[in-house]
Amino acid sequence: MSRPPDFVASVMAARDLVVTTAHQHAWRVEPRESALPWYCDLYDGTPTGDIDPAPFITWVCPSLRAWRDASDVPQLDVHQPGPHSDLGRAVARIGSLLGWTSGRPAAAESRYVYTDPQGIIDDALRRRIEHWPTTGHGDAGVPFPQLWSIQVTRAGLLVDSTCCWGNAAAFDHQIGLAIDLADRLRARR
Numbered sequence: 001m002s003r004p005p006d007f008v009a010s011v012m013a014a015r016d017l018v019v020t021t022a023h024q025h026a027w028r029v030e031p032r033e034s035a036l037p038w039y040c041d042l043y044d045g046t047p048t049g050d051i052d053p054a055p056f057i058t059w060v061c062p063s064l065r066a067w068r069d070a071s072d073v074p075q076l077d078v079h080q081p082g083p084h085s086d087l088g089r090a091v092a093r094i095g096s097l098l099g100w101t102s103g104r105p106a107a108a109e110s111r112y113v114y115t116d117p118q119g120i121i122d123d124a125l126r127r128r129i130e131h132w133p134t135t136g137h138g139d140a141g142v143p144f145p146q147l148w149s150i151q152v153t154r155a156g157l158l159v160d161s162t163c164c165w166g167n168a169a170a171f172d173h174q175i176g177l178a179i180d181l182a183d184r185l186r187a188r189r
Contacts, residue, residue, distance in 0.1 A: 002022040002023060002024055002027070003022075004019055004022070004027045004029070004042070005044070005165075005166070007165075007166050007167060007168040007171060008027065008029065008042060008168075008171065010168045011168050011171050011172045011175065012029055014172065015031065015172070015175065016031060016032045016033070017029045017030060017031055017032065017040075018030060018031075018032050020039065024046075025043060025044045025045075025046040026041065026042065026043045026044070027041075027042045028040065028041050028042075029042070036061060036063060036064075036179075036182055036183070036186060037061070037062065037063060038059065038060060038061040038062075038178070038179070038182065039059075039060055040057060040058065040059045040060070040174075040175065041057070041058045041060065042055075042056075042057050043055060043056050043057075044165060045165065054162060055162075055163075055164075055165035056148070056160060056161070056162060057160070057161050057164050057165075057171060057174060058158060058159070058160045058161075059158070059159040059160075059174060059175060059178035060155065060156050060157070060158055061156045061157040061178070061182045062155065062156040063156065064152060064156050064157040064182055064185050064186065064189075065152075065153070065154055065155065065156050066152045066153055066154050075117070075118065075152040075185070076115070076116055076118070076120055076121075076150060076151065076152045076157075076181075076185065077113075077114075077115040077116075077149075077150065077151050077152075078112050078113070078114050078115070078116075078121070078129060078147065078149060078150040078151075079112065079113055079148070079149040079150075079151075080111075080112060080113070080147075080148065080149070081111075081112065081113045111130045112129065112130065112147070114126075118185075118188050120181065120184045120185060120188065121181075125177075125180065125181070125184075128173070128177050128180075129147055129150070129177065130147075132144065132145040132146055132147070132161075132164075132170050132173055132174075133145065133167065133169035133170050133173055134167075134170075144163060145161060145162070145163045145164040145167050145170035145173075146161065146162060146163055147159070147160070147161055147174075147177075148160040148161055148162045150181065152185070157178070157181065157182055157185060159174060159177065159178040159181065161174045
């Protein structure tokens with residue numbers, strides 16, 4: 001079994017996690033014991049053939065699968081705004097009508113688009129979603145760790161991050177954030 005990177009191993013030791021699956025560039029870790037089963041898939045982003053993927057970390061809680069039809073309002077969805085989102089398209093359209101050359105002014109930018117009809121995310125949780133630990137070594141070329149998305153899907157509650165590779169504090173932050181979200185969602189069911 002392939003050994004996980006040091007930043008993963010340090011969080012595993014602190015949180016009593018075990019590797020349940022390992023490949024050359026990917027690992028799955030799970031808690032040794034947990035009231036709510038979950039796992040975390042980590043991929044180091046090593047290029048394989050024709051694709052050059054970015055590293056990613058996905059936390060998954062399968063027992064919190066979506067129970068509604070796809071046509072219903074999402075139970076929970078947090079993602080980055082942009083041209084791929086409804087908000088991004090609406091802002092770009094309004095911006096073009098107002099003559100903004102960039103599509104939207106800086107003041108109109110929001111860090112994330114939130115769909116939270118159950119009120120799971122309060123102000124304190126929103127701050128944790130929007131502010132992640134940095135790499136700490138001051139390398140301007142390394143992007144800051146950040147949330148990519150939070151979704152309740154048919155696979156379960158998913159919490160995806162980007163730019164966390166090599167950052168134990170950001171990986172631990174993601175796990176803690178995801179566990180808190182899962183506990184809140186479970187309490188509302």
